[in-house]
Amino acid sequence: MEKASASSWRRMEERYNLLANECKNCGAVYFPQRIVCRKCGRHTKMESRKLSGNGTVYSYTRTHSPADAFEEESPYLIGVIELDEGPRVEGHIVENGKEVTIGTKVRPVFRRMYADGEEGLIHYHFKFAPV
Amino acid sequence: MRDVAIVGIGLTRFGERWEHGLRELMAEAGVKALTDARIESKDVEIVYGSTMASGRFAGQEHVAALLADQMGLKNVPAVRIENACASGGSALRQGYLAVAGGIHDIVVVGGVEKMTDVTTAEATTALGGAGDQEWELAQGITFPGLYALMAKRHMHEYGTTEEQLASVAVKNHENASKNKYAQFRKKITIDDVLKSRVVSDPLKVFDCSPISDGAAVVVLAPLEKARQYNDTPITIAASSQASDTLRLAEREKLTEVKAAQIAASGAYRTAKVSPKDINLAEVHDCFTIAEIMAMEDLGFFEKGKAAKAIFEGETALNSRLSVNTSGGLKGCGHPVGATGIKQAVEVVMQLRGEAGERQVSNAEVGLTHNVGGSGATAVVHIMKRSN
Numbered sequence: 001m002e003k004a005s006a007s008s009w010r011r012m013e014e015r016y017n018l019l020a021n022e023c024k025n026c027g028a029v030y031f032p033q034r035i036v037c038r039k040c041g042r043h044t045k046m047e048s049r050k051l052s053g054n055g056t057v058y059s060y061t062r063t064h065s066p067a068d069a070f071e072e073e074s075p076y077l078i079g080v081i082e083l084d085e086g087p088r089v090e091g092h093i094v095e096n097g098k099e100v101t102i103g104t105k106v107r108p109v110f111r112r113m114y115a116d117g118e119e120g121l122i123h124y125h126f127k128f129a130p131v
Numbered sequence: 132m133r134d135v136a137i138v139g140i141g142l143t144r145f146g147e148r149w150e151h152g153l154r155e156l157m158a159e160a161g162v163k164a165l166t167d168a169r170i171e172s173k174d175v176e177i178v179y180g181s182t183m184a185s186g187r188f189a190g191q192e193h194v195a196a197l198l199a200d201q202m203g204l205k206n207v208p209a210v211r212i213e214n215a216c217a218s219g220g221s222a223l224r225q226g227y228l229a230v231a232g233g234i235h236d237i238v239v240v241g242g243v244e245k246m247t248d249v250t251t252a253e254a255t256t257a258l259g260g261a262g263d264q265e266w267e268l269a270q271g272i273t274f275p276g277l278y279a280l281m282a283k284r285h286m287h288e289y290g291t292t293e294e295q296l297a298s299v300a301v302k303n304h305e306n307a308s309k310n311k312y313a314q315f316r317k318k319i320t321i322d323d324v325l326k327s328r329v330v331s332d333p334l335k336v337f338d339c340s341p342i343s344d345g346a347a348v349v350v351l352a353p354l355e356k357a358r359q360y361n362d363t364p365i366t367i368a369a370s371s372q373a374s375d376t377l378r379l380a381e382r383e384k385l386t387e388v389k390a391a392q393i394a395a396s397g398a399y400r401t402a403k404v405s406p407k408d409i410n411l412a413e414v415h416d417c418f419t420i421a422e423i424m425a426m427e428d429l430g431f432f433e434k435g436k437a438a439k440a441i442f443e444g445e446t447a448l449n450s451r452l453s454v455n456t457s458g459g460l461k462g463c464g465h466p467v468g469a470t471g472i473k474q475a476v477e478v479v480m481q482l483r484g485e486a487g488e489r490q491v492s493n494a495e496v497g498l499t500h501n502v503g504g505s506g507a508t509a510v511v512h513i514m515k516r517s518n
Contacts, residue, residue, distance in 0.1 A: 061279035
């Protein structure tokens, strides 16, 4: 894990607010955002769009062998979430004592992700929780 | 376009090679390849060197020049090729293009990775860079995690079982037990796999390729001159490559590697063969699920049918199709930058009839399948005995 504060801050608005973008030429929605539309290849009408963050678990796994910044949290559940607006995104799943499987409906929650050491920056990120 | 042949091969033993650093590994494989090709170092015109993350694993970048230098090639142009776990296959393709296009005659392609000097967590982080740094790795989604997400979905859609996943590892360890270059020479059972520690469910330690040190080198020449260097040159009948989104979640399906399908169909078309003409294949089994998807993506089995076929032994050594006779990434080891080239070395050994205990009896046409990341790069080569 890079302790990459600059890149983390650069993407903050997009991550904290679940800001996707939509190609007004063909209607494709992207989260994370894209500069060039993968579907129609155009870039002239890409407009920002806020997502609900609600979606469905498309796949999931419990990771027991983490990358080094996540050693304290291990094991943790990650998933591919199919968002109601279309895009699929990877994210942590906070179980809150509920069973998670493919098809489980989830909503977004805002959580602490990890810290750069004891006195470093705390990184926050969206996660998903069963509805 | 000229026909291109492999006229020399060199391989180190894969595994934890504590006594050897990056340069010793490269020199060992390099000298073997030049000797095998009966070639003098002054005849080599260019070197393509592949490594995925030598900077992260060994603190060393600029590896192609180091490879050329350490194998005794003075002042030749040397170019590093990096495409994550498909670095080796990608470098081989660049070498192929240089010879096929008539730019160079004698080309050395070498790959290396020295992975065991760092901790497992550091290695996990370095390998995670094969995926999307900002949206996968930064969220703690590891490389086994990505393949676990694919496996879970494959199980959901096609009823693939953990026993079927395990059977891939059992087969590849069986083959590796017959390969002196392999990291693991010990046979394992389905039960051993199922009882091993969970890495990212459903994948356990024995579903995952290991962290390895090793190097592999091949020498290429135009086919018309190949017999000057080798009595049994092996023709590269096709070299094909494709890419896809770096991020797994964005792909249309998690149960296939579309780049591999595209690369494979291009390769079959160029080589004028179909999947049923292939006698042996070295495929990218970084995780057991990856070999199952490879069998489907390469057209050997219908979608959703490969897991059962592998479990029933249809891809065992000297069955209808022998898959990963070297032991694959799982059994032979996976020094990432070397893997794509090691696959070619194994196919050449088989087509020459030099594979000893693990020799495929009808080895006429072989295929290699090398995948980078969770499928953002795929490279397929088809090789034949030269007429």
